[in-house]
Amino acid sequence: MFKNAVVRILAIGVVPVLMWSAAGVPASGQAQAGGAIRVATNAEPTTFDWMSSTATATRLVAWHVFEGLFAIDQQYEVRPLLAQGYTVSDDGLRYTIKLRPGLKFHNGQPVTADDVIASLARWGKLSSGGQETFKYVKGLRAVDPGTVEIALSAPFTPLITSLGDPKQSAVIVPKAIAERAGLKPLEELVGTGPYIFKKWTPGQEIVLARNPAYTPRAEAWGGITGRKIAYADEIHFFPVTDPQVRLAGVATGQYDLALEVPPDLYPKVKANRRLTADIVKVFSWTGVVFNKARGPFTDVRLRQAVQYAMKDADLMAAAAGPKAFWQLDPGLFFPDQHDVYSRAGADVYDHQNLDRARALLREAGYKGQKIVVMSTKDYTWNNNTAQVLVPEMQAAGFTVDSQVYDWPTLLSRRTKPEMFDIFLTGFSPSIDPTGIIFFGKTWPGWYKSEAMDRALAQWSRTPVTAADARRKIMDQIQTVFYTEVPVAKVGNQFGLEVYNDHLHGYTGYFDVRFWNTWVTH
Amino acid sequence: MARYAAGRVLALVPVLAVVGVTVFLLIHLIPGDPAAVILGSDASQAQVAQLRTALGLDRPLHVQFVLWLEHVLRGDLGNSIFLRQPVTRAIWDHLGPTASLTALAELLALAVAVPSGILAAWKRDTRFDQGFMMLVLLGVSIPSFWTGLNLIALFAVTVRLFPVAGYVSPLQGAGPWLASLILPAVALAFTQAGLVARMARDATIDVLAEDYIRTARSKGVRETRVLTRHAFRNALIPTMTVVGTSLANLLSGAVVVETVFVLPGIGNLIVQSISRRDYPVIEGVVLFVALVYVVVNLGVDLLYAALDPRITY
Numbered sequence: 001m002f003k004n005a006v007v008r009i010l011a012i013g014v015v016p017v018l019m020w021s022a023a024g025v026p027a028s029g030q031a032q033a034g035g036a037i038r039v040a041t042n043a044e045p046t047t048f049d050w051m052s053s054t055a056t057a058t059r060l061v062a063w064h065v066f067e068g069l070f071a072i073d074q075q076y077e078v079r080p081l082l083a084q085g086y087t088v089s090d091d092g093l094r095y096t097i098k099l100r101p102g103l104k105f106h107n108g109q110p111v112t113a114d115d116v117i118a119s120l121a122r123w124g125k126l127s128s129g130g131q132e133t134f135k136y137v138k139g140l141r142a143v144d145p146g147t148v149e150i151a152l153s154a155p156f157t158p159l160i161t162s163l164g165d166p167k168q169s170a171v172i173v174p175k176a177i178a179e180r181a182g183l184k185p186l187e188e189l190v191g192t193g194p195y196i197f198k199k200w201t202p203g204q205e206i207v208l209a210r211n212p213a214y215t216p217r218a219e220a221w222g223g224i225t226g227r228k229i230a231y232a233d234e235i236h237f238f239p240v241t242d243p244q245v246r247l248a249g250v251a252t253g254q255y256d257l258a259l260e261v262p263p264d265l266y267p268k269v270k271a272n273r274r275l276t277a278d279i280v281k282v283f284s285w286t287g288v289v290f291n292k293a294r295g296p297f298t299d300v301r302l303r304q305a306v307q308y309a310m311k312d313a314d315l316m317a318a319a320a321g322p323k324a325f326w327q328l329d330p331g332l333f334f335p336d337q338h339d340v341y342s343r344a345g346a347d348v349y350d351h352q353n354l355d356r357a358r359a360l361l362r363e364a365g366y367k368g369q370k371i372v373v374m375s376t377k378d379y380t381w382n383n384n385t386a387q388v389l390v391p392e393m394q395a396a397g398f399t400v401d402s403q404v405y406d407w408p409t410l411l412s413r414r415t416k417p418e419m420f421d422i423f424l425t426g427f428s429p430s431i432d433p434t435g436i437i438f439f440g441k442t443w444p445g446w447y448k449s450e451a452m453d454r455a456l457a458q459w460s461r462t463p464v465t466a467a468d469a470r471r472k473i474m475d476q477i478q479t480v481f482y483t484e485v486p487v488a489k490v491g492n493q494f495g496l497e498v499y500n501d502h503l504h505g506y507t508g509y510f511d512v513r514f515w516n517t518w519v520t521h
Numbered sequence: 522m523a524r525y526a527a528g529r530v531l532a533l534v535p536v537l538a539v540v541g542v543t544v545f546l547l548i549h550l551i552p553g554d555p556a557a558v559i560l561g562s563d564a565s566q567a568q569v570a571q572l573r574t575a576l577g578l579d580r581p582l583h584v585q586f587v588l589w590l591e592h593v594l595r596g597d598l599g600n601s602i603f604l605r606q607p608v609t610r611a612i613w614d615h616l617g618p619t620a621s622l623t624a625l626a627e628l629l630a631l632a633v634a635v636p637s638g639i640l641a642a643w644k645r646d647t648r649f650d651q652g653f654m655m656l657v658l659l660g661v662s663i664p665s666f667w668t669g670l671n672l673i674a675l676f677a678v679t680v681r682l683f684p685v686a687g688y689v690s691p692l693q694g695a696g697p698w699l700a701s702l703i704l705p706a707v708a709l710a711f712t713q714a715g716l717v718a719r720m721a722r723d724a725t726i727d728v729l730a731e732d733y734i735r736t737a738r739s740k741g742v743r744e745t746r747v748l749t750r751h752a753f754r755n756a757l758i759p760t761m762t763v764v765g766t767s768l769a770n771l772l773s774g775a776v777v778v779e780t781v782f783v784l785p786g787i788g789n790l791i792v793q794s795i796s797r798r799d800y801p802v803i804e805g806v807v808l809f810v811a812l813v814y815v816v817v818n819l820g821v822d823l824l825y826a827a828l829d830p831r832i833t834y
Contacts, residue, residue, distance in 0.1 A: 046559045046603050046797060052572070054561030128565050167563060183575045185559060187605055202604050203615065203785030203793065204688060240686055240783050244670060248678045249685040378796075408553030408798050415557075415566055425562060437563045444566070 031505060035519040036234040039512065040246040040255040044239040045206075048197065049186040050169050051119075052126045056428065059166060060259075060511045061237055063224055064208050065106075066171035066191035069097055069116065070164030074222030074509070076282070076337045076431055078164035081217070081225040082111065082172055082192060092155035092463075099146045102215055105174055106196045113142035118175035120150075120163075125183060127168035128443075129435050133159060136460075156460050161432045166224065166511075194230035194515045206237040222507065228515035231505070235514050250275065250500050256519055257499035259512060262380075263321040269498050278508040279324060280495035282334040284426040286319055286385060288488040289438065293417040293446035296369055303485035305360035306422075309396035310389065312350040316491040318388040319381040327492040332436060332478055334429060334492060344475040345482030349489060357396035370401045374414065374423040378407040382424050385490065389424070414444040426493065429510055433459055433477050438487050447486040455480055522826065525834030529819045533812065540811040544804055545589060549582055553798040555602045576602060589804070598808070599801035601794075608805035611790065618688045619779070619786035622709065623771040625702050629710035630717055631764065638721025639756065643748060645726060653718070660715025669708040669781040676704060686783040705782040709775055713767045720763040724756040731755075758828055765821035772817070773810040 043057040050062035069083040080086070086097040103111035117140045124134035136156035141149045150159065163170045177188045189197040194216070195208035210230040219226045238255065240246045246258035247265055251272060261269065269277045288306060290297035297303050312328050320326040330349035333340045371393065375386035383404060390402045403420075405413065413419040423444070430436050434456055438445050455477045462469050481487075499506060505517045556572040557564065573579045580588075592599055598608035641653040677685040683704050689697040728734065729752055737747050774788025783789075787806060794802040826832045 044793070052560060052568070054563035056561075058561070126568065126571075128563070128568065131565075131567070183571055185572075201614075201785065202611070203789045204783075238687060238783065242670075242686075242781050242783075245673065245686045245781060245783065248673055252678055252681060252685055254685050254687070406553075406796065408555075408558050408796060409551070411557040411562060412552040412554050415554075415569070428563065437565075440565055442566050 031229070031231050031516075032518045032520060033231050033233075035232055035521055036236055037232045037257070037503065037514050037517065037519050038236045038238065038255045039514070040238050040240040040249050040258040042239075042241060042243070042246070042260040044203070047185040048189050048200075049181075050171055051123050051130075052168065052185050054128075054167055054428075056511060059169075060513070061206055061208070062171075063166070063169070063193070063511075063513060064195040064235060064515070065189060065193045065197050066169070066173070067193050068163060068170045068172060069099075070160055071169075071225035072164055072166060072223045072431060073225050074507075076223070076334075076429070077339055078161050078431070079219075079221050079223075079225045081164075086160065092157065093152045095150040095152070095159060096143065097148050097150070099148075100215075100217075101146065103192055104213055104215075105192055106190045106211060107174070108213075109174055111172060111192060112145045112175075113148045114145075115175045115178075116140075116148045116172055117142060118178040119172045120148075120170060122178045122181070123168075123170040127170070128437060128440060129162050129165045129168055130170065132434055132440075133162045157462055157464055158432045158434045158460055160464070162435065164225075165431055165435050167428065167430065167435065194228045195235060198234070203239065205239075208235045208237075209233065223509060224513060230515055231518035232514065247498060250498050253500060253502060253521075256503040257497060257506070257512065259495075259497055261496045261498050263325040263496055266322065266324070266496060269496075274501050275498050276500070278497040278499065278506075280497060280508055280510060281327070281492070282336050282429050282510040283493055283495040284428050285334075285492045286316070286381070286424065286426050286490040287438070288389065288490065289414075289423050289425055289445045290486065290488070291417055291421050291445065292448070292486060295417070295421045296364075296366065296371065297421055299364045300484055301360045301364040302366060303488065305357040305364070305366075305396060306393060306398070307348065307485050307488045308351070308353045308357035308360065309392050309398070310350075310488060310490065311352040311392060312489075312491050314392070315385050315388050316493070318384040319490070320493045325494045325496065327494070329492050330478070330482070330489065332430075332433065332481060332489075337429070337431070339470075340432065340474055342471070342474045342478045344478035348482045350491075352392075354396055361397045366397070368399045371398050371421045372401050372403055372419070374403050374405060374410055374420045376405055376407045376410045379426070381493065382426070385424055417446065433474065445486060447484075449480065449484055449486070451480045451484070452477070522823070522834050526819065526823065529815070529822070533815050536815060537808055537811055541593065541804065541808055544807045545586060545800075548798075548800055548803050549585070554578075555798040555800065558797045559603070589801075593808075598805040601802045602799050603794075603797050604799075604802070608801050611802055612787070612805055612809050615785055615787050615790040617690070618784045619772060619774055619788065621691070621698070622702055622705055622775065622779075622784060622786060623768065625699075625706040626709035626713060626771060626775075627764070627768055629706055630713035630767070633710070634714040634716075634718035635721050635757075635760065638718040638760075639725050639748060639753065641718070641722045642725030642729060642756075643744070650722075653722070657715045657719050657722075660711050661719075663711070664777070665708050665712055665775070666777045666781050668711050669705060669778055672704045672708055673781075686781075688782075688784045688786075701784075705775075705778045705784060708778050708781075709771065713771070716767060717760060717763050721756060721760045724759045725752055728752045728755045754828055758825055761821055761824055761828070765817050769814045769817040772813045774806075 045057040045061055047053050047058055048062050050058055050066050067081050070078050071081040073079050084098045084100045086095055088095055123130040136152045136154055138151040138153045143149050174190055177190055194211055194214045196211045198207040198209040200206045210233050216227045243262050247261055249255040250258045269275050290303050292298055316326040328350050330343055330346045331341050335341055375383050377383045386402055390400045393400050414423045437443055441448050459473045502519050502521055556569045560568055600607055601611050604611050641650045644650050673685055676682045683700050689701040691698040737751050774786055774791055776788035776792055779786045779788040791806045
């Protein structure tokens with residue numbers, strides 16, 4: 001009887017409490033508007049002008065505020081964003097792009113063809129991709145307020161891809177703002193995105209506020225295009241340089257998500273049931289960049305020798321730690337980028353062969369000249385890679401002078417061919433071979449290759465619908481890459497983001513984005 | 522005294538001139554390019570050169586120097602390349618967190634260091650004194666970032682008494698403001714207390730060996746009165762020198778602690794500016810730091826006169 005009484009009391013007392021607390025919890029997957037998403041980043045942007053800057057810290061804030069005519073989807077394929085669609089003339093020389101109706105900037109001004117033309121003109125001067133594209137652009141014309149025509153001097157099939165490239169993006173801003181900014185970074189941050197730039201307190205936080213007038217697309221394409229719903233009222237980005245503090249902040253709920261958590265903290269993340277680890281696989285790849293303008297590496301045999309001296313697994317373990325955070329892969333693009341991924345060169349990549357390396361050194365007549373290898377401790381992975389690379393090169397017979405600098409000094413020294421022979425860097429994802437930065441003749445490394453120029457020109461002429469042909473050309477591009485070795489690829493590095501159970505709807509991508517995401521605090 | 526103070530203030534001018542010119546030349550001579558930092562590592566050389574021209578960074582060094590000097594003589598420290606605001610505004614905005622942190626850390630340090638230093642001197646060579654010396658050694662030896670991270674682990678993550686990081690302005694409430702400063706202040710106070718306590722102890726020991734103290738004791742004056750009425754004030758004079766140095770150090774920006782706790786203070790500003798090669802801000806902050814040292818030293822000198830009537834200027 002006593003037991004029955006206890007059960008009854010529990011049923012009367014406990015069940016309503018459970019029901020009451022359950023009533024306050026949204027059903028799984030049910031989005032909630034309101035609140036503020038709090039993000040701990042590892043760096044503060046040096047500018048919010050996504051058109052001019054290649055920096056990740058700029059992009060992950062800016063793409064909430066700015067949009068372009070096209071953008072990449074979850075599969076890294078380019079789709080319309082501000083554009084409704086486009087047509088191409090039969091000769092491939094005229095692209096007519098229609099804007100979606102009813103688009104407005106954050107200042108209430110409608111988006112017109114004049115704004116698009118002014119923005120693209122600025123992009124063509126500022127951005128590497130823009131400069132490459134504008135070699136083919138003969139003129140831009142407003143057909144009507146909602147339609148832009150791009151006339152080309154020669155077929156350039158990567159045009160739409162280039163307009164959707166997230167690196168130094170072709171974002172659309174009001175004409176007056178584009179003209180006032182000129183070649184200087186934008187100061188008036190007026191875009192069309194789901195979030196409006198609200199304020200920046202340097203060293204403290206960046207705040208974006210929901211754009212109540214945003215008209216999203218209907219398609220669920222994901223990535224940085226398609227339907228974008230701004231559930232949270234605000235997004236706050238806090239620059240927190242110490243990774244332990246970023247992680248501690250997410251664990252205590254002070255932040256909802258932390259970027260760039262070092263892999264060695266992964267066990268701590270796994271041990272906390274309230275935290276979710278998102279391993280970002282399209283993140284960056286590490287490369288050994290050779291000075292091809294002067295010095296020993298003007299000789300391709302010595303570049304090949306370094307490639308044969310490298311044991312990529314050891315280098316990646318030094319750079320990225322546990323195996324879950326790196327991958328050996330020969331691609332210039334990531335496996336998830338199905339359109340452009342190739343495995344050509346796999347017979348050369350990650351095939352350490354010290355005998356072959358030494359033979360190449362002898363063949364090239366290497367006389368023991370000092371090889372200056374530059375790295376930086378500002379990025380731990382960079383210096384760690386150098387510390388393993390140097391003995392591997394020495395084992396092959398190179399005489400190496402390893403020089404470590406802070407990042408701004410390295411950026412400066414790598415522009416002077418007399419200052420280095422090799423520098424180490426990471427390459428963020430590209431979406432088209434014509435956008436690969438080190439294929440540029442003036443980018444540090446100074447790669448000039450007729451074979452590569454021919455392959456890229458062929459790519460630029462091949463229609464985007466000719467999938468088989470493009471695959472063959474991509475294989476050819478990669479074959480030239482592994483023969484001429486302008487850069488020796490080390491491997492793909494994955495990133496680690498950590499978020500807690502306050503954040504819902506979040507999906508991983510190569511950088512964080514917070515539309516279609518909500519918080520419960 | 523007023524003439525002395527005025528003379529010291531005037532002496533500031535050549536100090537600032539030498540510091541300013543030296544810093545200008547040094548930072549422009551070290552490698553690094555703000556345009557390259559703005560544009561990111563994937564930017565082409567042509568774009569970097571283009572931005573350098575747009576920002577006026579391609580002008581010859583002597584032209585940049587003359588322009589800078591002209592502005593400084595008018596009291597204008599120029600505009601930050603990155604923050605896109607006047608340097609004076611940037612320094613002012615970052616001064617608040619540093620000043621709050623300094624005040625709290627210094628108060629905590631003095632509250633602990635001075636009484637314990639005097640007590641240790643009184644109980645010289647006892648277990649208390651030995652324990653005290655060990656704590657002092659720990660205080661000056663343990664890096665503040667290590668102390669800071671451990672404080673975060675214990676009080677912010679485990680016990681959840683304080684936030685992990687970040688600064689709350691006093692306009693958002695005294696409680697949250699104080700809560701955001703307690704842990705970094707304790708991390709700083711631990712080191713500063715060690716320095717001050719050591720000096721307080723040594724100064725008190727010296728004073729307690731003086732004849733007038735022996736006279737006071739032989740007259741039957743109670744020991745507490747000997748310490749507080751006779752010894753304390755004289756021991757304070759050399760101690761104030763250390764306090765002054767500590768204050769100037771903290772006001773110049775506790776770089777490591779501000780970084781760990783994400784406090785947007787002067788230390789954070791100078792570190793970010795150096796890594797971005799924001800030349801106007803670097804120059805401005807260094808001049809500010811020189812000014813802080815001169816003003817604090819002047820303040821300490823004037824305090825000597827207040828503490829010791831024998832000192833006149």
